[in-house]
Amino acid sequence: MEYERILDPHERAVLANGARLLVCCEVRGELDRTVLTATIRVLARIHPVLAGRFVAVGDDYLVRTGSSDGDGVPTAPLRLAFAEDLDAEASFTPDWTTGPLLRVSLIEDAAGVIVAMSLPRAMIDGTSFIALQHRMWRIYGELLAGKPVFARAIEPVLPLSLDERAHEALTPAGIEEFRCDPAARAAGVVAAMLPTRSTPPDNGGHGFFGSARIEFDTEHTERIVEAAHRAEATVHELVCGVLLTSARRLMSAEAIGPLTLACLSAVDMRPRPAPPIPAEALRSAVSTNTAVVRVDPGADPIEVGRAVAAGLRADLRGDVPARGVVDTPTPTPYVLERGTAIPPTLVVINLRNITPPALPPGLALVDWFAVPVIDSPLPMAVVARFDGRLRIHLCFSRTWYDDALMQRLISTSAALFDRIGG
Secondary structure, three states: OOOEEEOOHHHHHHHHOOOEEEEEEEEEEOOOHHHHHHHHHHHHHHOHHHHOEEEEEOOEEEEEOOOOOOOOOOOOOOOEEEEOOHHHHHHOOOOOOOOOOOEEEEEEOOOOEEEEEEEEHHHOOHHHHHHHHHHHHHHHHHHHOOOOOOOOOOOOOOOOOHHHHHHHHOOHHHHHHHHHOHHHOOOOOOOOOOOOOOOOOOOOOOOOEEEEEEEOOHHHHHHHHHHHHHOOOOHHHHHHHHHHHHHHHOOOOOOOOOEEEEEEEEEEOOOOOOOOOOOOOOOOOEEEEEEEEEEOOOOOHHHHHHHHHHHHHHHHHOOOHHHOOOOOOOOHHHHHHHOOOOOOOEEEEEEEEEOOOOOOOOEEEEEEEEEEEOOOOOOEEEEEEEOOEEEEEEEEEOOOOOHHHHHHHHHHHHHHHHHHHO
16 A cells, blocks of 8 residues: 655755755674565565655655556665775765665775665654664574564654644744744844865765764763763753854954854654654754854864853743744744844754664674764764763765864864863
8 A cells, every 4th residue: 555645845855955864874794785685675575665756746755665666667676785984985976766765885994884775854753763773683583593573564654844833832922922033033144154165076986975073982872961961051052162162263264253154953743742753763853953153263162162052941941932943843944934044154963872783693783873964064063872881973975164164163172072081
């Protein structure tokens, strides 16, 4: 049986920029490719949208499940792919109009293999992707052991979008308040950006995707957490403060004094509606908050982080109902209509503590990471704690930024973290 629904404005906007989420497990041991192929096909019976595709209908798009559709265009079968390295995999451009939406790729070297899963960001977020990955490895272990696997589709097959949930909760008066509230308008606010390329990139055969990473050992991580707590701040506040302060220091030397920077924080909305959205409901259930702050080159990162957090906390409390992060998010059409979007200097996505998937005997998990892939001028920092270690994965497009600049941003940030948690 096939299912379909029209993408909401938020999903269409994300789909238009081609964004996808890539989640990777680096494993050691013998990986059975045949069993892994069978695993992803079972997974698609549990989540039929994984084998689906996007279909253009006038100015709209449908997401459609199933192995074929009414216009006779078959959905491509789920099978393993292979990539030379992470850059090649991240820079691969899938055709979501033929499907499938799920791509599982192996990146192999002498030390082991990275199992890379990716999906269009319009249909998933970090929470649901982690749940999906956990189920995949659980199925792989059961198939490898010859056990029967329960493969009934999770209902609803195509859950309501976040915009649809918001429409259910908002009253006409609430929508009108959002439209008219002058305090929510950000007209005239322009955030400073990191310097972009002045010439086309020479990537030496690499694709557009670039990344740089800071990782702290468990002892250093604990010192950073303790430093945040002593300052009565969260780790998210501290990370935002460090990254923005570092970015300010890399901006034009002629710009003396504070500059206006903007930090966009991703906010997991799953716990907030009633009833809460389950982790295994495959959908994008993330709202955002953009904090605008003035940052001097010599600013205290903790104070900058507090300024970022102030607006976010007000939104989460519902003190500022028109700014988009409330008990239910304001539907995207009204956000677009108001035209208050501020292109941020940086995007920070905090996945918090990652519970590693359980691998079967014979396989060992040595690394886990998630990266957003999008060819845009928005650098994105993914923050996570894995195996007790804090890491910040800075993802960027080489179309817009060169590797040297992003390495400087990471190095400057690492030095600030050393000073704070040293």
